[in-house]
Amino acid sequence: MVQVSRYQLILMLIWTVLGTGIVTMPGTIAQFTLRDAWIAGFGLMLGAGMCAVIALAHVRLFPGRTLTQAAIDALGPVIGRAYGIWFLAYGFVTLATIGREMSAFIGISVLPNTPDFLVSAIAFAVSMYLAYLGIEVVARVNEFILPLAAVVSPVLFLLAARLFDPSPFQPFLGDPAVDAWRAAVVPAFAYGLEFAIALQWVPALRTPRTLPWDIVIAGAISAVALSALVTLTVGVLGEPARYLNYPVLELVRAIRQGKFVERLDTLYVMGVSITLVLKLATFQLAVGEAVKDVSGSHERTWIPVPVALLGWSLSNYLFRNVFDVTNFIVRVVPGYLLTTAVLLPGVLYGIRAVQTVGAKQRRALRDT
Amino acid sequence: MTSVWAVLWAIFGAVVDVRRWVPRSWREWVVWFVLTALAVGVAVASDLHLWPPFGPLHLFDLAFSGLSSWLYGGRTGLKEA
Numbered sequence: 002m003v004q005v006s007r008y009q010l011i012l013m014l015i016w017t018v019l020g021t022g023i024v025t026m027p028g029t030i031a032q033f034t035l036r037d038a039w040i041a042g043f044g045l046m047l048g049a050g051m052c053a054v055i056a057l058a059h060v061r062l063f064p065g066r067t068l069t070q071a072a073i074d075a076l077g078p079v080i081g082r083a084y085g086i087w088f089l090a091y092g093f094v095t096l097a098t099i100g101r102e103m104s105a106f107i108g109i110s111v112l113p114n115t116p117d118f119l120v121s122a123i124a125f126a127v128s129m130y131l132a133y134l135g136i137e138v139v140a141r142v143n144e145f146i147l148p149l150a151a152v153v154s155p156v157l158f159l160l161a162a163r164l165f166d167p168s169p170f171q172p173f174l175g176d177p178a179v180d181a182w183r184a185a186v187v188p189a190f191a192y193g194l195e196f197a198i199a200l201q202w203v204p205a206l207r208t209p210r211t212l213p214w215d216i217v218i219a220g221a222i223s224a225v226a227l228s229a230l231v232t233l234t235v236g237v238l239g240e241p242a243r244y245l246n247y248p249v250l251e252l253v254r255a256i257r258q259g260k261f262v263e264r265l266d267t268l269y270v271m272g273v274s275i276t277l278v279l280k281l282a283t284f285q286l287a288v289g290e291a292v293k294d295v296s297g298s299h300e301r302t303w304i305p306v307p308v309a310l311l312g313w314s315l316s317n318y319l320f321r322n323v324f325d326v327t328n329f330i331v332r333v334v335p336g337y338l339l340t341t342a343v344l345l346p347g348v349l350y351g352i353r354a355v356q357t358v359g360a361k362q363r364r365a366l367r368d369t
Numbered sequence: 370m371t372s373v374w375a376v377l378w379a380i381f382g383a384v385v386d387v388r389r390w391v392p393r394s395w396r397e398w399v400v401w402f403v404l405t406a407l408a409v410g411v412a413v414a415s416d417l418h419l420w421p422p423f424g425p426l427h428l429f430d431l432a433f434s435g436l437s438s439w440l441y442g443g444r445t446g447l448k449e450a
Contacts, residue, residue: 094429133390183441190440297401303392307404314411319426333429336436 003206007215009140013283014199014219015226016143018045020191020280021102022227024273025330026188027234027249031242032331033184036175038235038242042228044185048193049220051343052212058350059200060209062357068200068346069294075353084345085295090286091341093315095195096308098326098334100125100316103277104225105323110250111270119180124274129283129309132289134300136205139282145277153268156234160256160265188227190335197342201287209335246323263348266366285309 010171014211022045069088073081090270104121112120131139174181196216203209234248237255243250253269256262289304298304319327381387392401414420 045411099446130385179442186437186440258402290402291435292404296396298392298394298397298400300393300397302389303397303401306390307401307408310408311404311411314408314415321420325426329426329429332434332437333426334433334437335440336433339436339440340433357383 002204003135003137005136005140005202005209006203006207006259009144010206010212010215011200011219011222012143013140013198013202013279014145014216015223016146016276016279017198017283018195018219018223019226019259020273020276021099021341022188022223023230023249023276024102024106024191025228025327026192026243027231028246029327029331030231031235031245031248034176035169035235035240035242035338036172037181039228039232040168040174040181041184042188042231043224044182045186045193045224046220047185047189049196049216049224052194052196052199052329053216053220055197055343055346055350056200057213057214060203060212062350062353063203065204065209067203067290067294068197068349069291071200071353073294075349075356080294084349085291086147087341087345088291089288089295091337092284092291093312094337096284096288096312097315097319098329099277099281099284100312100324101320103274103281104316105326106247106277107270107274109323110247110266118313119319121316122312124278124281125309125313128278129305131282132276132285132308133305133345135301136286137280139286142282143279146272146279149275150272153272157253157256157265157269158230160326161233161252161256162238164255165233166239167236169235170232170238181368186335187331188224189241190338191330194338194342197346198284198287203288246327277341281312285312288312298339323354345368351357 026042027038030038034041040238059068059071063074066074069081069085072084072088075081076084100121101117103124104117108115131142196219199212199216203212206212230249234252235242237252238245238248241251245251250266250269253266254264256265257331285308287307288308289301292304292308293300293301320329392398
């Protein structure tokens with residue numbers, strides 16, 4: 002039985018959120034506020050907290066089961082599978098969003114003459130193979146890239162810190178509180194609620210009981226990293242951060258050290274590409290588990306190819322340009338993820354709790 | 370004489386083991402076929418620029434932008450922000 006350790010799980014969760022978070026969140030936050038941008042990143046903790054509560058209910062009510070297995074257990078094969086299909090739709094739409102974010106980012110930053118669909122095809126092929134090899138391999142690759150991130154990221158950001166100017170943050174907390182909240186909604190719901198994807202990995206976890214705490218730890222680390230990144234971006238770029246699609250990319254491009262050290266954005270794009278591929282792989286693992294549960298199959302090796310194909314097709318079809326992706330993330334994703342990752346599982350656990358109480362009462366009646 | 374392509378294919382087959390990617394039961398075949406047919410259909414629609422005036426993104430927007438705007442505190446989207 003494949004088992005993923007707590008350390009590996011936390012790393013997987015961090016990269017799952019920060020993979021696209023590094024690319025899109027600073028720009029999205031800056032659209033709403035600059036002075037209070039540093040605080041908006043902590044909205045991620047709200048989503049992580051909600052996911053931790055959901056995970057706590059899940060591991061208590063459905064130990065060792067995935068979310069889609071839990072739905073089939075609690076709601077029966079027909080309604081449970083309908084729930085599974087809803088989850089599959091969520092998984093495919095998320096895969097499409099990640100894939101399109103990635104192809105647009107790489108197209109704009111380093112490969113302007115390569116068609117976006119080709120870039121996303123390569124990313125989906127790599128992540129498909131990772132998903133085919135299984136969750137343990139994905140977890141190990143997450144561990145493997147940690148040294149790269151731990152060395153390269155601080156160096157890049159310390160070099161950029163020389164250009165930091167605190168004036169965009171003055172007066173301190175100067176924007177209305179509602180602007181800070183609006184800036185926090187996307188990190189809080191769109192990205193914080195992505196932690197709920199871990200419910201699909203429960204059977205592969207070494208200690209599923211600690212999943213809620215692991216989500217909280219991953220959320221706290223991601224929120225601090227995101228807040229530091231946003232603070233640095235706004236401090237270095239200032240007002241123009243509002244008008245850039247990828248402000249962190251411009252932050253790294255602004256680094257110049259001596260005569261020859263410049264254009265370090267290649268390093269940044271390489272790192273982001275790796276984390277995006279890992280995020281695609283982790284979501285493909287979760288979607289693959291859902292396909293396995295809905296189809297009633299015992300094997301999972303046949304699943305990655307059609308899942309990756311459909312995710313890739315949808316990424317090219319649903320979002321024609323970066324504006325479509327940003328608009329979808331800002332207007333739809335908070336409500337969609339709140340419904341899919343919190344409200345519907347909450348209803349599921351409520352039904353299970355009622356079923357458990359009912360079964361206990363029937364047993365007590367039979368005994369008396 | 371063995372062709373280069375046969376050698377490459379043998380190496381690829383040994384590394385990837387493509388036979389395991391094939392569904393076994395009829396139920397697996399049905400799901401595989403549905404997902405692959407959807408993928409091909411969507412890819413063809415994308416290639417032919419067949420975007421309906423009221424597409425899937427509009428449906429999502431219709432269904433969830435209300436809840437999103439409630440979360441934002443009454444307004445949603447970048448244009449209005």
